[in-house]
Amino acid sequence: GNSVTQMEGPVTLSEEAFLTINCTYTATGYPSLFWYVQYPGEGLQLLLKATKADDKGSNKGFEATYRKETTSFHLEKGSVQVSDSAVYFCALIGGTQGGSEKLVFGKGTKLTVNP
Amino acid sequence: EAQVTQNPRYLITVTGKKLTVTCSQNMNHEYMSWYRQDPGLGLRQIYYSMNVEVTDKGDVPEGYKVSRKEKRNFPLILESPSPNQTSLYFCASRRFVGEAFFGQGTRLTVV
Numbered sequence: 001g002n003s004v005t006q007m008e009g010p011v012t013l014s015e016e017a018f019l020t021i022n023c024t025y026t027a028t029g030y031p032s033l034f035w036y037v038q039y040p041g042e043g044l045q046l047l048l049k050a051t052k053a054d055d056k057g058s059n060k061g062f063e064a065t066y067r068k069e070t071t072s073f074h075l076e077k078g079s080v081q082v083s084d085s086a087v088y089f090c091a092l093i094g095g096t097q098g099g100s101e102k103l104v105f106g107k108g109t110k111l112t113v114n115p
Numbered sequence: 116e117a118q119v120t121q122n123p124r125y126l127i128t129v130t131g132k133k134l135t136v137t138c139s140q141n142m143n144h145e146y147m148s149w150y151r152q153d154p155g156l157g158l159r160q161i162y163y164s165m166n167v168e169v170t171d172k173g174d175v176p177e178g179y180k181v182s183r184k185e186k187r188n189f190p191l192i193l194e195s196p197s198p199n200q201t202s203l204y205f206c207a208s209r210r211f212v213g214e215a216f217f218g219q220g221t222r223l224t225v226v
Contacts, residue, residue, distance in 0.1 A: 034214055043119075043205055043217035044158075089158070094212045102173075103148075103207075103215055107157035 002027040006090045006106035013080055013113050021075040021109050023090035031092040033066055033073040038087040038108070047088070080113045087111070117142050121206050121218035128196055128225055136191045136221050138206030144216075146209050147189040148173065149181065151202040158205070164189055165211075196225040
């Protein structure tokens with residue numbers, strides 16, 4: 001079935017550092033890919049998405065590009081802020097293995113940004 | 116405002132006392148699901164529903180029940196809660212293939 005592997009944390013950075021959180025997936029066909037963010041004490045919210053190969057999703061300074069050739073969807077931000085401290089989840093849905101009924105998540109990566 | 120509403124946000128209960136966590140969405144989404152979130156285990160799907168009166172087991176359904184009598188509501192029922200069901204629970208809704216919208220979460224403690 002479909003699966004998502006993302007880098008384990010925790011990740012600790014200083015303010016204005018560059019962020020990369022790796023995410024790779026296993027699925028046939030063309031799933032839709034997502035990054036969700038969970039701030040402390042809150043539910044998950046969609047950060048960005050991409051629905052086809054070479055699409056770039058972007059939001060709040062974060063970016064991720066759907067790479068079919070490497071089955072990856074790495075999250076990047078050029079300059080993180082303390083307010084970006086949260087848990088980040090990579091996820092996918094769809095493809096052609098009959099996985100459209102299930103949103104598959106990675107295990108999450110906790111990011112802490114220090115002033 | 117598009118939203119998924121869960122209640123209660125926090126609940127402490129005793130072993131064996133039946134409880135229900137409610138979930139409601141106002142986006143006319145067909146698909147709803149319940150997850151539990153535990154440290155080191157990420158999000159695990161408990162049950163999902165593809166439409167009214169259509170429900171199916173997720174990855175960890177044991178000890179839980181659900182019903183989908185109306186499109187907007189998808190309650191989670193614990194008939195006889197046990198301490199290993201202490202967790203953070205999330206309800207989510209979406210269109211069939213699309214991004215999910217999550218509730219704020221219910222932190223359940225079973226003593």
